[in-house]
Amino acid sequence: MSNDITVERIAAFSIGDTGGNPAGVALLAQMPAVSDMQRVAAEIGFSETVFAVPENDGWRARYFSPESEVPFCGHATIALGAALARHSGDGTYPLFLNEANITVEGHREGDIFKAALQSPPTYSKVADPDLVDRSLALLGYDRADLDSAIPPAFANGGANHLILMLNSRERLAEMNYDLDQGRKLMNDAGLVTILLGYAESPQSFHTRNPFASGGVLEDPATGAATAALAGYLRDLNWPHAGRIEIVQGQDMGCASQLVASFTDQIGSSIKVSGAARLMAASE
Numbered sequence: 001m002s003n004d005i006t007v008e009r010i011a012a013f014s015i016g017d018t019g020g021n022p023a024g025v026a027l028l029a030q031m032p033a034v035s036d037m038q039r040v041a042a043e044i045g046f047s048e049t050v051f052a053v054p055e056n057d058g059w060r061a062r063y064f065s066p067e068s069e070v071p072f073c074g075h076a077t078i079a080l081g082a083a084l085a086r087h088s089g090d091g092t093y094p095l096f097l098n099e100a101n102i103t104v105e106g107h108r109e110g111d112i113f114k115a116a117l118q119s120p121p122t123y124s125k126v127a128d129p130d131l132v133d134r135s136l137a138l139l140g141y142d143r144a145d146l147d148s149a150i151p152p153a154f155a156n157g158g159a160n161h162l163i164l165m166l167n168s169r170e171r172l173a174e175m176n177y178d179l180d181q182g183r184k185l186m187n188d189a190g191l192v193t194i195l196l197g198y199a200e201s202p203q204s205f206h207t208r209n210p211f212a213s214g215g216v217l218e219d220p221a222t223g224a225a226t227a228a229l230a231g232y233l234r235d236l237n238w239p240h241a242g243r244i245e246i247v248q249g250q251d252m253g254c255a256s257q258l259v260a261s262f263t264d265q266i267g268s269s270i271k272v273s274g275a276a277r278l279m280a281a282s283e
Contacts, residue, residue, distance in 0.1 A: 005032060005040050007049060009283070010113075012078035013221035013256040013274035017111070019249060020256050021221035022279060023079035024049030027087060031060060034069070042066045047216040050076040058094025058103075059084070065214030070192055071099045072120060072158030074223015074258075074272055081106030081115030082276035100158060102269070106276075116273035117223065120158040122231025123267060127152040127162055131189055135162055138185055139177045139196065139210065147199060150236065157227025157270055159192040165199060172198045173251045175208050175218075182212030195225040202239045205229070207248045220249030221256035227270040230260035 007024040014020030024044040031053045032040075041049040041064035050073065052059040061080060063073040077095070084093050085106030092105040100120035107114055132152045136142055141164075146152065150165040166172050175196055186194070192214070197207040207229070209219040219225075226246055233240050242262060249256040261271040 005036065007040065007044055008083055009279040010079035010082050010276050011279050012075040012082070012115070012276045013223070013248070013258050014277045015255055015257050015275070017277055019220070019254050020275070020277060021075040021219060021249065021254070022046045022283070023076040025076070025079050025083040026051045027083060028053050031062070037062065037064050038069070047211055047214055047219050048073040048076040050080050052080055055096055058096060060096045062098065065211070065216065067215040068213070070159060070214065072097055072224050074117060074119070074158070074225070074227060075221050077102075077104050077117045078115040078223060078272075078274055078276055080104060081117065082113035085113055085115070111277070113276040114273070115276055116271055119224070119227035119270040119272060121267050122155070122157045122227060122270060124153045124155040124228070124232040124235045127154045131162065132164070134185060135164060135194055138181055139175050139194070141166070141171065145171050150199065150233070150238070153232050155228035155232040157224055157231050159224045159228070160190055161225045161228045162189070162191050162194045163197070163229060163232055164194060165197045169198045169200070169206060172196060172206060172208060175210070175251070177210060179212050179217050182210055183215070186213035193219060193222055193225050195222070195229055197229065203241060203244050205244060205246045206250065207246050208251060209248065218252055220252055220254040221258060221274070222248065223258060223272045226258045226260050227272050230262050230270045231267070234262060234264065235266060
């Protein structure tokens with residue numbers, strides 16, 4: 001581990017003092033070289049590490065998985081909001097990303113932090129049928145497993161995701177795939193993750209997120225994919241009532257809770273919020 005880059009370990013979208021998706025957060029005076037950030041992210045080993053430096057009235061932020069840089073990461077942004085609240089006080093902080101400008105707010109509630117991000121603009125389109133078939137086969141499903149009310153879609157709320165909604169919670173729990181095959185499929189298709197989901201009700205969802213493009217079998221909480229899903233549901237005229245709640249990571253023993261709030265304006269930013277906790281040294 002590099003001695004000149006200090007990384008905090010924060011679990012985003014936690015439930016109390018458990019669960020959540022671990023992220024590395026490095027608050028720095030100057031942005032390191034890309035090679036150094038990639039090396040540190042690989043050494044940390046979390047699905048994402050965010051590097052942030054002061055810029056104008058906010059922070060310049062870049063996100064790295066163990067294998068590559070990504071344009072946006074929701075759970076690392078929530079972790080960043082917690083770190084900024086911890087070191088600079090409660091507030092709303094502008095963030096300047098590679099491809100968008102967003103904000104994150106953070107405040108402290110005892111030993112727990114609460115944070116919320118405003119995603120980049122959203123958009124969605126019908127998913128390529130061949131990509132859908134290959135993705136289903138990779139993950140152990142076929143078209144009979146799909147929820148006909150929420151068709152497969154390509155969706156973006158800061159990063160590219162394939163949305164595949166299933167018609168059974170039990171089948172969602174059975175997801176399994178080969179990491180190398182998943183990496184090739186996602187990289188070839190330009191996907192950051194595949195969001196697998198099940199609609200328990202119009203406002204309550206269970207999701208799983210294979211993240212092979214970043215060298216991670218599964219992400220326990222994915223804010224960017226949650227923003228993409230919320231934007232897609234809005235495009236679909238789904239009866240969301242402006243808010244959806246997501247439980248993710250349950251099937252991998254790391255339950256996380258995410259909330260997406262949004263208006264009816266097509267393409268507008270999604271507010272994704274949740275709790276965050278400082279991780280113990282043993283985690």
